[in-house]
Amino acid sequence: MLEEDSLGVIHFNSMTYTAKTFNLPTLAGISEKQVAVHLALYEGYVKHVNLIMEKIAVLKSSDADGNAYIIAELRRRFGFEFDGMRMHEHYFSQFEGGPIPPTPGSALEQAVSRKYEDQGLEAHIREVAGSRGIGWVVVYADPSADTLHTVFVNDHELGTLAGLPVILALDLWEHAYMVDYVPAEKKNYIDAFFANINWGVVEKRFEVTT
Amino acid sequence: MLEEDSLGVIHFNSMTYTAKTFNLPTLAGISEKQVAVHLALYEGYVKHVNLIMEKIAVLKSSDADGNAYIIAELRRRFGFEFDGMRMHEHYFSQFEGGPIPPTPGSALEQAVSRKYEDQGLEAHIREVAGSRGIGWVVVYADPSADTLHTVFVNDHELGTLAGLPVILALDLWEHAYMVDYVPAEKKNYIDAFFANINWGVVEKRFEVTT
Amino acid sequence: MLEEDSLGVIHFNSMTYTAKTFNLPTLAGISEKQVAVHLALYEGYVKHVNLIMEKIAVLKSSDADGNAYIIAELRRRFGFEFDGMRMHEHYFSQFEGGPIPPTPGSALEQAVSRKYEDQGLEAHIREVAGSRGIGWVVVYADPSADTLHTVFVNDHELGTLAGLPVILALDLWEHAYMVDYVPAEKKNYIDAFFANINWGVVEKRFEVTT
Amino acid sequence: MLEEDSLGVIHFNSMTYTAKTFNLPTLAGISEKQVAVHLALYEGYVKHVNLIMEKIAVLKSSDADGNAYIIAELRRRFGFEFDGMRMHEHYFSQFEGGPIPPTPGSALEQAVSRKYEDQGLEAHIREVAGSRGIGWVVVYADPSADTLHTVFVNDHELGTLAGLPVILALDLWEHAYMVDYVPAEKKNYIDAFFANINWGVVEKRFEVTT
Numbered sequence: 017m018l019e020e021d022s023l024g025v026i027h028f029n030s031m032t033y034t035a036k037t038f039n040l041p042t043l044a045g046i047s048e049k050q051v052a053v054h055l056a057l058y059e060g061y062v063k064h065v066n067l068i069m070e071k072i073a074v075l076k077s078s079d080a081d082g083n084a085y086i087i088a089e090l091r092r093r094f095g096f097e098f099d100g101m102r103m104h105e106h107y108f109s110q111f112e113g114g115p116i117p118p119t120p121g122s123a124l125e126q127a128v129s130r131k132y133e134d135q136g137l138e139a140h141i142r143e144v145a146g147s148r149g150i151g152w153v154v155v156y157a158d159p160s161a162d163t164l165h166t167v168f169v170n171d172h173e174l175g176t177l178a179g180l181p182v183i184l185a186l187d188l189w190e191h192a193y194m195v196d197y198v199p200a201e202k203k204n205y206i207d208a209f210f211a212n213i214n215w216g217v218v219e220k221r222f223e224v225t226t
Numbered sequence: 227m228l229e230e231d232s233l234g235v236i237h238f239n240s241m242t243y244t245a246k247t248f249n250l251p252t253l254a255g256i257s258e259k260q261v262a263v264h265l266a267l268y269e270g271y272v273k274h275v276n277l278i279m280e281k282i283a284v285l286k287s288s289d290a291d292g293n294a295y296i297i298a299e300l301r302r303r304f305g306f307e308f309d310g311m312r313m314h315e316h317y318f319s320q321f322e323g324g325p326i327p328p329t330p331g332s333a334l335e336q337a338v339s340r341k342y343e344d345q346g347l348e349a350h351i352r353e354v355a356g357s358r359g360i361g362w363v364v365v366y367a368d369p370s371a372d373t374l375h376t377v378f379v380n381d382h383e384l385g386t387l388a389g390l391p392v393i394l395a396l397d398l399w400e401h402a403y404m405v406d407y408v409p410a411e412k413k414n415y416i417d418a419f420f421a422n423i424n425w426g427v428v429e430k431r432f433e434v435t436t
Numbered sequence: 437m438l439e440e441d442s443l444g445v446i447h448f449n450s451m452t453y454t455a456k457t458f459n460l461p462t463l464a465g466i467s468e469k470q471v472a473v474h475l476a477l478y479e480g481y482v483k484h485v486n487l488i489m490e491k492i493a494v495l496k497s498s499d500a501d502g503n504a505y506i507i508a509e510l511r512r513r514f515g516f517e518f519d520g521m522r523m524h525e526h527y528f529s530q531f532e533g534g535p536i537p538p539t540p541g542s543a544l545e546q547a548v549s550r551k552y553e554d555q556g557l558e559a560h561i562r563e564v565a566g567s568r569g570i571g572w573v574v575v576y577a578d579p580s581a582d583t584l585h586t587v588f589v590n591d592h593e594l595g596t597l598a599g600l601p602v603i604l605a606l607d608l609w610e611h612a613y614m615v616d617y618v619p620a621e622k623k624n625y626i627d628a629f630f631a632n633i634n635w636g637v638v639e640k641r642f643e644v645t646t
Numbered sequence: 647m648l649e650e651d652s653l654g655v656i657h658f659n660s661m662t663y664t665a666k667t668f669n670l671p672t673l674a675g676i677s678e679k680q681v682a683v684h685l686a687l688y689e690g691y692v693k694h695v696n697l698i699m700e701k702i703a704v705l706k707s708s709d710a711d712g713n714a715y716i717i718a719e720l721r722r723r724f725g726f727e728f729d730g731m732r733m734h735e736h737y738f739s740q741f742e743g744g745p746i747p748p749t750p751g752s753a754l755e756q757a758v759s760r761k762y763e764d765q766g767l768e769a770h771i772r773e774v775a776g777s778r779g780i781g782w783v784v785v786y787a788d789p790s791a792d793t794l795h796t797v798f799v800n801d802h803e804l805g806t807l808a809g810l811p812v813i814l815a816l817d818l819w820e821h822a823y824m825v826d827y828v829p830a831e832k833k834n835y836i837d838a839f840f841a842n843i844n845w846g847v848v849e850k851r852f853e854v855t856t
Contacts, residue, residue, distance in 0.1 A: 091357070200476065
């Protein structure tokens with residue numbers, strides 16, 4: 017993973033992640049400043065995913081045994097940075113293409129109907145969003161059981177369902193809305209989230225899992 | 227989700243998970259008693275996944291607003307029980323079919339070679355298994371970046387990589403080996419794990435992600 | 437804990453916590469709106485500490501065995517709400533009395549000097565405040581070892597040092613500063629924290645531990 | 647914290663923790679092998695508390711800025727190792743002096759009576775010990791509110807009550823009993839814990855908090 021060039025400088029040659037750019041329309045109820053602040057935080061996660069991989073490579077290269085404890089603690093933190101990166105990618109890409117309503121009769125709608133019955137998915141997500149603390153409402157598909165699960169994930173990585181594809185992600189960290197709202201107005205932010213979401217993106221994520 | 231029958235008894239009609247049975251050979255270095263103890267714990271996770279879903283349904287049905295805080299806390303715990311269930315399923319199914327060595331030139335071997343180079347996957351897993359605390363070594367595929375990640379997940383649900391399929395799962399809770407070994411002999415248990423693993427199962431999991 | 441009055445209404449008679457009021461001066465660099473938003477969140481923690489105790493009492497009273505799992509999950513969450521309450525009390529009371537500089541030669545200064553040497557406590561706290569994620573920088577005394585420890589506690593309750601008295605608490609949740617600053621300006625908020633802190637409060641907390 | 651000797655070797659001179667020795671009687675229902683295995687794990691925590699402090703000192707000394715992320719991640723883990731050390735010290739010292747029943751009319755008994763009423767403390771601890779997962783049942787005093795709290799702390803450091811002194815600690819990691827029992831027999835271990843506890847130690851811890 018590390019190579020020395022002709023000048024004796026060590027290079028880290030492993031794969032690295034690159035911050036994505038999102039083709040975002042103007043959002044109703046979420047300001048441009050809020051989006052800019054949020055995207056900058058996203059880029060911080062990408063940077064730190066790469067940083068962990070690089071630091072581990074350097075520490076292993078110099079003294080794998082002596083640095084074993086340090087390496088293990090960097091690796092233990094990988095989930096925070098990786099999930100911070102990946103969840104934000106799920107989040108922002110949901111706004112691409114502008115607000116599109118759910119497609120009647122879609123595979124997702126049928127799965128929602130079996131799981132959430134009369135409540136429906138949006139109302140169910142709003143219910144889960146009432147959980148205390150910061151984190152994410154995440155809708156997962158469990159293809160092996162032909163069902164959906166909606167949970168509240170603390171931070172980015174605490175309570176994530178193992179191995180399940182993410183269908184929808186609603187960011188409920190305070191940084192996601194506090195440029196525009198105070199915590200007591202969180203409901204307004206959630207309204208804005210649903211006013212802007214492209215359900216086509218969500219439906220497509222679900223379809224590839226089935 | 228709840229229905230009252232002709233006798234006035236309330237039934238919970240939602241989907242439930244069923245404990246799987248695993249077609250396990252005799253394992254080298256992992257006793258039958260150890261396996262029996264471990265499977266009983268697995269069944270406890272399945273039971274509690276269903277219990278959370280049932281309790282939420284009952285609480286919502288009786289007083290959704292008054293029980294909102296309770297429901298949210300049950301839902302927050304879902305990841306522990308669900309991941310406890312699902313990770314054990316990944317674990318035990320790796321022993322089905324008996325020990326089979328890795329297939330030379332497989333897609334997994336190529337991905338391992340790009341990521342872990344000379345160290346190889348088994349040695350890398352052994353390194354990560356040196357992390358302190360209880361939990362799992364989990365190998366994930368990230369198809370979007372054509373790479374693998376190996377992390378230590380605390381408990382069952384703390385540090386899980388969001389949305390990534392699980393390729394291999396090594397249980398490092400003390401209950402996984404303490405019928406046969408003391409914690410200072412954890413290495414012997416890991417030896418036994420690798421002596422029994424069917425790499426064909428692992429390779430197949432990887433192939434369906436690509 | 438529960439009593440039925442003459443009208444058959446059940447009352448919860450256990451001790452409850454009451455939100456404290458803080459005698460806060462005007463703060464430099466932290467707006468009145470920011471303080472008001474933050475105090476309202478503090479009061480939410482007090483409310484939910486009491487709510488958990490009440491819900492547990494009610495559930496136990498109605499069906500202790502049938503509700504055992506629910507009670508356990510409410511109790512598991514107690515640390516989040518309790519620490520959210522208590523840490524905010526440590527935080528706001530540090531501003532009471534207005535900014536007072538450290539007392540030269542105090543017992544705290546001597547302990548700081550042994551532990552943090554030339555760096556000093558403020559610079560050390562600033563270093564720890566660079567940790568990623570949301571939570572608190574907490575300075576603890578360990579009287580049994582005659583030393584201090586400064587750590588980053590995630591959320592309110594993840595990584596708290598067991599049994600150690602809290603000497604200083606710096607809130608690094610985004611809600612603590614995002615009325616006034618964006619996350620990239622967190623340093624300005626930390627400057628404001630130190631511009632307003634009454635070190636006499638901190639010194640007194642330390643003295644009672646020795 | 648680091649000094650170079652006349653041979654150019656760097657020494658870490660800060661305070662370090664030393665593993666305590668406990669004057670343990672023969673325990674009923676907890677074997678000598680179990681105790682020996684458990685004490686060895688305790689000593690591992692002491693070693694790693696010191697290791698984190700040393701590694702941070704070395705990394706800071708060599709390149710404080712370049713190592714800032716690594717240092718922060720080591721520091722974030724300090725609570726796990728420190729609480730693992732300290733909680734085991736609370737645990738083992740409860741057996742010193744042999745089994746002594748609670749003192750009628752003690753200050754602790756009065757506090758227990760106000761909080762747990764007819765249930766009593768032992769039965770209440772047994773109830774909390776039914777929580778799922780591994781960790782500790784911890785009884786805390788909150789002197790500022792003249793009350794007790796009993797919670798389940800996950801791992802060693804997740805859910806600890808901030809700043810509260812520890813009155814009693816029951817270890818429910820699997821390593822605490824799996825030399826003698828399987829998880830389904832956890833109740834027998836808890837019986838053994840109560841058969842061996844010196845309540846005088848617990849009462850004394852409580853008295854110094856009031």
